[in-house]
Amino acid sequence: MSLSPLPSILLEPLVRAALLEDLGRAGDLTTDAIVPANQPAAMALVARQNGVVAGLNLAGMAFRLIDPAIEMTIERPDAAAVSAGEVIATVTGPARGLLTAERVALNFLCHLSGIATATSAVVEAVRGHKARIVCTRKTTPGLRAVEKYAVRAGGGSNHRFGLDDAVLIKDNHVAIAGGIRPAVERARASVGHLIKIEVEVDTLPQLEDALRLGVDAVLLDNMTLEELREAVRMVAGRAVTEASGRVTPVTAPGIAATGVDLISIGWLTHSAPILDIGLDTAALPGQCERQAGQEQETI
Template identity: 75%
Template sequence: MNLSPLPAIMLEPLVRAALLEDLGRAGDLTTDAIVPKNHSATTVLAARQAGVVAGLDLARLAFRLIDETVQVTVECPDGSEVAHGQTIATVSGPARAILTAERTALNFLCHLSGIATATASVVAAVRDHGAKIVCTRKMTPGLRAIEKYAVRAGGGSNHRFGLDDAILIKDNHIAIAGGIRTAIERARSSVGHLVKIEVEVDTLTQLEEALGFAPDAVLLDNMSVDELRHAVALVAGRAITEASGRITLGSAAEIAATGVDLISIGWLTHSAPIMDIGLDYRDS
């Protein structure tokens, strides 16, 4: 997998804020009281269930922002499939720093690995078809960049990143504009030539109307499998087709078999369970 890491300048504010929230006004009272100041330790980040790893750069930052001498040696980089009990990385250095940063590091790592794991499961389900699995804007506020990165780590792709990089005309836009034609015409006259336009439709009749104004993509919202199959035939390659709405791991393959180009799934980011990863002390 060719997975490009996110620049540290994007990650550090998130990790720094999380550490400051945890440290509060007096720091780590428990660790400072119990662990000798100069004590060193070796620990491992270990998978407590099978899954796909994502978020190691954030975990590394958490440890190193507390003490830059902490060393994180990665064995299974982001995007790797790991088995239960497998070592993902070794963390060594000042024990106080490791224990203080532990929860923040694991919060990021478990959350993002959960997203990557959920994404990978759906990607595997549609492997025999041409559809790509994409996320939506249903993200944790403030964590959009890293959650979308986790989707890529799981083999998925990204929908638009925000309101400013593409036009998605939804039902309320159409209702307020007074119709699909007016909405598309206003959108096309307002943006540059590099901005793509997608229109959400609920019925085949709406789809046929939208296609008359040449959108770049159509979002086929909450359509049945039969409707999706007819929609793909109606589009006939004139626009990118995206299926969305109440899609599950169990239904993804059947939907992909209709020939849609994209399947967008909100729960990949807003409801994916964490991947259970622990930090285990290794007595030298």
């Protein structure tokens, strides 16, 4: 699966807001006091553990917004697997800018790489089955687009991006509407012909009701494996089947084996641990030679 980069116009407000939050009212007091304004530096973004990379565009933008003279060279692009100790990218330029942007760049890169890594683990767990791993709307406020991008970087797919791109009738909608039928009928009468309708069901009788109404997809919530297998048999290709609830890399293979089309997982975006990535100082070209010469003179 090819991974299309997100447009800069979407990313810049996120990175700019994060930098402004960090810089506060007086800027980087520590770096400005210690590091000369004209001092160059080279640094490397290094994986501390195995994982999958995501978020390099945001990291690079953080450095460039602080100082346009900073350049990033990517060694392992987004969606690439990395091993502990492997260099993901190098950044060179004014040392002040590198140090000032460091935390914001790493916050984005570590968080999104963590999502990509967690997604990759579940995708690998269901390999050999048709089920695709999808995320949900359980995202960090303001970061939905980039977190869903990170899921794609890990080999997963995206569920709806918001309330406005599909109809998902959940249990509370059904309760307030007075049943699945009135909920579906009201939705169908209200939305355009290109909008798909999905209904969440907890039981097989509810599934029968949804199928009679010709919905496009059914969300099979917290069903047992036996119930999921029977649900897939009942649907028989008439609708997209989506399983959710208590999904981990351990439970995912069994769920996928029931024949469902999708497995949705909220924790991929709201609770995935970060991928530990550090920014290490590296030698600038010619610096090693200069240091060696100085050592010889000292001797």
